[in-house]
Amino acid sequence: MNRGSEPAANGGRGLGSAVDAAFTSLLEESAEDLYENAPCGYLSTLMDGTIAKVNGTLLGWLGRERDEVVGRMSFSDLLTVGGKLYHETHFAPLLHMRGEVNGIALEIRAADGTRMPVLVTSVVKNGDGGEPLLIRTTLTDARDRRSYEAELLRARRAAEEARRQAEADRVRLQSALAVLQQSLLPDTLPDVPGLVTATHYHTASPDRLGGDFYDLFPLGEDRWAFFLGDVSGKGPEAASLTSLARYTLRTAAAYTADPAAVLATLNTALHDRYTSGEPRYCTAVFGVLQPDGDGFDVRVASGGHPPAVITRADGGAEFLDTPGGMLVGILPDAPFVGAHNRLEPGDSLLLYTDGLTEARVGADRGLFGEEALRAFAAEHAGGGPDGIVAALVELLSGFGDGLNDDTALLCLGVPATPDAAAEGKRT
Known part of the structure; x- marks a missing residue:
């Protein structure tokens, strides 16, 4: 007996039918739609950094149209000033040397000037003869992580300040006790x-x-x-x-x-x-x-x-x-x-x-x-x-x-x- 023929509770459709329907819908979803609306940003660039392809998720983060970006901007153009400097001096050389770079924290700059923290992973795609053809890059939204790290930093600073205050209080207490102790002698x-x-x-x-x-x-x-x-x-x-x-x-x-x-x-x-x-x-x-x-x-x-x-x-x-x-x-x-x-x-x-x-x-x-x-x-x-x-x-x-x-x-x-x-x- 297949799951579609199993009796359903309360006269409704069976759980097996619902699962089958979900898988059918997933299989019907196009690869292009998965690329465009992925929960992370995707882009492909030529070896000189010129953007050849970008998904809708990343365009939404940037607040830009596709024709503003594809063929007109390089990956480094999407970064902040500090990010550009890091990309040129560290990221790009390391990528060309190793062929991949994983989880680098950078910031992209949207059209309105706002910044967004991201984690960047890039991989070089090679041709059949081993020659590098293009660079595929994934950008993951790190805003929650940045907020978490900032909160951790605030908490650590607060703890350090509390520790310094406690140490200062202890020193003051010891000084007061020493004075009082001396008064008894x-x-x-x-x-x-x-x-x-x-x-x-x-x-x-x-x-x-x-x-x-x-x-x-x-x-x-x-x-x-x-x-x-x-x-x-x-x-x-x-x-x-x-x-x-x-x-x-x-x-x-x-x-x-x-x-x-x-x-x-x-x-x-x-x-x-x-x-x-x-x-x-x-x-x-x-x-x-x-x-x-x-x-x-x-x-x-x-x-x-x-x-x-x-x-x-x-x-x-x-x-x-x-x-x-x-x-x-x-x-x-x-x-x-x-x-x-x-x-x-x-x-x-x-x-x-x-x-x-x-x-x-x-x-x-x-x-x-x-x-x-x-x-x-x-x-x-x-x-x-x-x-x-x-x-x-x-x-x-x-x-x-x-x-x-x-x-x-x-x-x-x-x-x-x-x-x-x-x-x-x-x-």
Whole structure:
């Protein structure tokens, strides 16, 4: 049974008959009609470029009559000034050399002066003896493509501008954060007769505020207070907590010289401030220095902070242990542990935050640790505070991405020579 005899649904003609009719109509369409009304422009030129044949589609794009074009114009006459130059210097030589050129973007110029982007493909037709006879050229409308490319270009430029703006905003933010971060640290440390000081602050990320802090300030009566700490969290909340901790410690020290009592005051301030909501706390070491002969008497108290390291003039190093000290701000009546020691000429006291000891090092990415720090400090004890901190800064730079937390260093030392002691050198 052929498709023409199949029953049709709803009494209409069958689908097979409709398809047959469409194919019959297509076969009856003349080749000349297909050429004239093709969805692209066709033209044939002599080898010198003179147009010998052109279809209706291209004439419509040009807004010209056939007798204006055939035998009177060359292909290059249809192009813009820039297109003519490209045709003469690149397109035509390449076509004659290869025999074909594919998908070249050009612009044709209509009779009214308007321009139309096209993609041009040309092929040289040869005679039986291989001699070139004519050039067949196809022009495809590229207006939609040009609009698409222009839109892509606009989108890319917009994206690049957004990226530049985001980078500029990031730089401004980092600058503002750096200024704010610096405001949470002393600009300089005061000169303390007979004492050398050295500090360093490493920010793990320039895009966020850190929570490490330190200070050194006079108490009067030939005494000096110092502290170093690390607040919980990062960002604006940490900055607020850091500011509160610094000013509370300085204020409390004006009323008592007992380091444990100073930390107890800070504990009360933090606990009362953050009673509701997420707990906020810090670790801290607070100490008091007082000249004693050719050295300094040192009294400290710690609240959950890593132990300070004392390096000795003979090259040894030991922890100034303060076991049992609670985190500051967690409990309403937290206990804080005090310790007492003495710095002789050539001795140094190193305070640090846990960004240093918790850095990941080695192939196994283990923690650097407190014992490694003690041994490292002993190796550089002869350099005093300046040498110890400089060596630690170099060490930190070698940790790479293993150093993922802020690190603060504060080192106080008694020079081994009287001349250095008189200078009260600081960095």
